[in-house]
Amino acid sequence: MSPTTDAAVSPLMADGGADAAETEAATKNLVFIAAERLFALHGFQNVSVRDITAAAGVNLASVNYHFGSKDALLFEIFRRRTAELNRERARMLHEANDRHQGKPPVREVLAALLTPPLRWLAPDHERRISLQFLIRARSEGTDDIRQVLKTDVSHLRRFSDALLSARPDLSPEEVYWRLHFTLGMLHNNRFAEFDRLNVLSEGTTSEADVVALLARMLAFAEAGFATR
Amino acid sequence: MSPTTDAAVSPLMADGGADAAETEAATKNLVFIAAERLFALHGFQNVSVRDITAAAGVNLASVNYHFGSKDALLFEIFRRRTAELNRERARMLHEANDRHQGKPPVREVLAALLTPPLRWLAPDHERRISLQFLIRARSEGTDDIRQVLKTDVSHLRRFSDALLSARPDLSPEEVYWRLHFTLGMLHNNRFAEFDRLNVLSEGTTSEADVVALLARMLAFAEAGFATR
DNA sequence: AGGGAAGTCTTACGGGCGTTCGAATTTGGC
DNA sequence: GCCAAATTCGAACGCCCGTAAGACTTCCCT
Numbered sequence: 001m002s003p004t005t006d007a008a009v010s011p012l013m014a015d016g017g018a019d020a021a022e023t024e025a026a027t028k029n030l031v032f033i034a035a036e037r038l039f040a041l042h043g044f045q046n047v048s049v050r051d052i053t054a055a056a057g058v059n060l061a062s063v064n065y066h067f068g069s070k071d072a073l074l075f076e077i078f079r080r081r082t083a084e085l086n087r088e089r090a091r092m093l094h095e096a097n098d099r100h101q102g103k104p105p106v107r108e109v110l111a112a113l114l115t116p117p118l119r120w121l122a123p124d125h126e127r128r129i130s131l132q133f134l135i136r137a138r139s140e141g142t143d144d145i146r147q148v149l150k151t152d153v154s155h156l157r158r159f160s161d162a163l164l165s166a167r168p169d170l171s172p173e174e175v176y177w178r179l180h181f182t183l184g185m186l187h188n189n190r191f192a193e194f195d196r197l198n199v200l201s202e203g204t205t206s207e208a209d210v211v212a213l214l215a216r217m218l219a220f221a222e223a224g225f226a227t228r
Numbered sequence: 229m230s231p232t233t234d235a236a237v238s239p240l241m242a243d244g245g246a247d248a249a250e251t252e253a254a255t256k257n258l259v260f261i262a263a264e265r266l267f268a269l270h271g272f273q274n275v276s277v278r279d280i281t282a283a284a285g286v287n288l289a290s291v292n293y294h295f296g297s298k299d300a301l302l303f304e305i306f307r308r309r310t311a312e313l314n315r316e317r318a319r320m321l322h323e324a325n326d327r328h329q330g331k332p333p334v335r336e337v338l339a340a341l342l343t344p345p346l347r348w349l350a351p352d353h354e355r356r357i358s359l360q361f362l363i364r365a366r367s368e369g370t371d372d373i374r375q376v377l378k379t380d381v382s383h384l385r386r387f388s389d390a391l392l393s394a395r396p397d398l399s400p401e402e403v404y405w406r407l408h409f410t411l412g413m414l415h416n417n418r419f420a421e422f423d424r425l426n427v428l429s430e431g432t433t434s435e436a437d438v439v440a441l442l443a444r445m446l447a448f449a450e451a452g453f454a455t456r
Numbered sequence: 457a458g459g460g461a462a463g464t465c466t467t468a469c470g471g472g473c474g475t476t477c478g479a480a481t482t483t484g485g486c
Numbered sequence: 487g488c489c490a491a492a493t494t495c496g497a498a499c500g501c502c503c504g505t506a507a508g509a510c511t512t513c514c515c516t
Contacts, residue, residue, distance in 0.1 A: 027463080043368065045273035049504060059465055064505060066463095139367055139418065140271065146420075153427050160428060176429040177444050180421070181413045188412025190367065192374070199381050200388060201404040216405050220452035227451040255494080277474060287495050292475060294493095299474095 028066040030056040035063075036077050040133035044074055044140055075144045078137045081130045082148055086155045088116035093158060106225045109162040110218055114186060118214040121189060121207070135187055167225065182221045256294040258284040263291075264305050268361035272302055272368055303372045306365045309358045310376060314383045316344035321386060334453045337390040338446055342414060346442040349417060349435070363415055395453065410449045 034056035038047040049070050053060045067073040092112035096104035117134075120127040137145060156179075163175050194207045207213060262284035266275040277298050281288045295301040320340035324332035345362075348355040365373060384407075391403050422435045435441060 043273075048502080050502090059463095061465070061506085062463090070504065136367075139364075139420070149424060150427070153424060156428055173429060173432045174444065176425060176433050177441070178448060179428075180416070180425050180433075181445060181448050184413040184416025184421075185409045186412070187416060188408065192367070193408070193412075196377060196381060197404060197408050199378065200384055200407075201401060204401045205404050205408075213405070216402065217409060219455055220406055220409050223451045223455040224448035227447055276472075278472090287493095288497095289476080289495070290493090297474075 027056075027058045027062050030058055031062050031066060031073070032077060035073055036081075036133050037129050039074065039077070040129045040136060043136060044142075071142055071144060074137070074142065075148070077133065078141065078145050079148055081127075081134055082152060084127075084130075085116055085120070085134065086152070088119075089113060090155070090158070092116065093162065097162075103165060104162060106163060106166045107218065107222050109159055109166060110182065110221050110225070113159050113182070114217060114221070115214060117186060118189075118210050118217070121213070122210045123208050131189075132191060135190055138187060163225070170228075178225050181224060185217055185221065255284075255286045255290050258286055259290050259294060259301070260305060263301055264309075264361050265357050267302065267305070268357045268364060271364060272370075299370055299372060302365070302370065303376070305361065306369065306373055307376055309355075309362050310380060312355075312358075313344055313348070313362065314380070317341060318383070318386070320344065321390065325390075331393060332390060334391060334394045335446065335450050337387055337394060338410065338449050338453070341387050341410070342445060342449070343442060345414060346417075346438050346445070349441070350438045351436050359417075360419060363418055366415060391453070398456075406453050409452060413445060413449065 031052060035047070035052045038051055038055060049063050050060060052073075053062055056062070063070060063073055067076060089112055092115060093104075093109065096108040096112055100108065117131055119125060120131040122128065138149070141149075160176060160179055163179060164170075164172060167175060189207070197205050197207075259280060263275070263280045266279055266283060277291050278288060280301075281290055284290070291298060291301055295304060317340055320343060321332075321337065324336040324340055328336065345359055347353060348359040350356065366377070369377075388404060388407055391407060392398075392400060395403060417435070425433050425435075
């Protein structure tokens with residue numbers, strides 16, 4: 001009866017699938033996409049199952065049929081997007097390792113951490129809304145999501161390890177704190193924060209230029225890591 | 229009938245009032261304190277009026293009688309705590325101006341911005357829960373709250389102006405971005421993020437030592453501002 | 457062509473929510 | 487000590503929510 005067990009959503013990205021996926025008209029994907037968008041824009045609690053199914057143009061019962069519950073839907077979106085983002089980060093870290101005989105400098109480790117999410121932030125990127133979803137889910141998430149965040153920790157550890165060996169002169173706790181600060185900079189990139197920044201700067205800042213933003217953020221974080 | 233107009237909550241801190249306030253047994257204050265705590269711990273949407281009044285030991289109707297609505301209660305807590313925090317920041321910035329003939333260096337401006345909230349973060353500080361409330365409200369807030377955040381912008385401008393004149397060699401947008409980064413570091417100090425950091429570092433980091441945390445954060449941000 | 461599984465639709469149920477109302481009670485000025 | 491205003495209280499209303507049940511339709515395999 002209920003296909004809440006996975007293996008559905010079949011043709012959605014074989015692995016590192018690029019774009020053109022998710023265009024299948026299957027109801028499950030329509031729900032997935034609509035829910036991700038609405039959650040990202042308005043928050044989990046402010047979006048009802050009726051909102052989602054109406055936006056997706058499908059029947060009310062679809063969410064419970066295909067995902068089991070509203071919570072499970074949120075969880076699956078979060079799980080899939082997190083895995084996708086972390087895959088890109090891991091690949092960049094791996095490449096940095098290859099380039100520097102397993103001991104990449106701080107800048108390259110930070111680049112591997114920050115570049116994928118900031119790429120997603122580009123106005124024309126297909127994952128722009130996914131990044132907003134992830135940022136929001138991180139702070140508003142349910143209990144289920146904290147379980148995924150523990151997996152996320154084991155992923156993060158690869159970056160903290162790389163930073164530790166790039167700066168063996170620093171105490172480990174100092175490195176952990178600086179990583180924490182860097183992640184704070186990253187997770188602050190919500191639409192609402194950009195709005196406030198735009199008001200403050202009277203429109204001179206534009207988050208649309210994500211290449212410039214990445215360069216600025218990398219320079220800031222690298223300088224923060226370089227002290228003492 | 230309804231005393232939702234201010235001027236109640238009378239004896240709560242004359243101005244820079246220290247502690248020992250808020251111990252009055254008035255129902256309105258009991259609701260205020262209980263709501264702030266519950267909102268900070270569980271989020272606005274996850275706390276019901278019944279939760280608040282039960283925790284405060286008062287009648288269910290108290291919230292609507294004293295504040296008008298649940299939304300208005302949230303708004304008043306946010307407004308009061310924001311004003312309180314910004315007052316401390318403004319005072320520190322003013323003192324820094326006095327010490328440096330109106331041109332304080334970057335470090336002192338950042339200290340004025342970061343020190344008050346990080347002081348509130350201390351385990352035994354009476355405003356510890358208020359800071360968690362503010363951080364949470366900033367990202368989960370209702371539409372009313374964004375109006376307050378615009379006032380907050382005009383307050384922030386004093387700091388951005390100080391930074392601009394401390395670093396006239398930088399382009400204004402660069403300064404705005406670095407301020408944005410710094411605020412991201414600050415707003416990332418939620419309990420949940422500390423938990424993740426503790427897991428990652430296997431318990432070697434402790435957010436209890438807020439003096440050390442402030443020193444680390446200031447050093448990181450100052451280094452980020454010092455480049456080029 | 458048939459039949460069973462998979463998916464979709466309509467409908468409704470039970471529950472928690474914010475809010476309100478009117479009565480009961482307390483408070484404070486004279 | 488009295489009366490009016492302020493506050494507290496118990497109870498209920500109406501709404502929207504997530505979810506489930508059951509009938510119906512579509513699709514595919516033989």
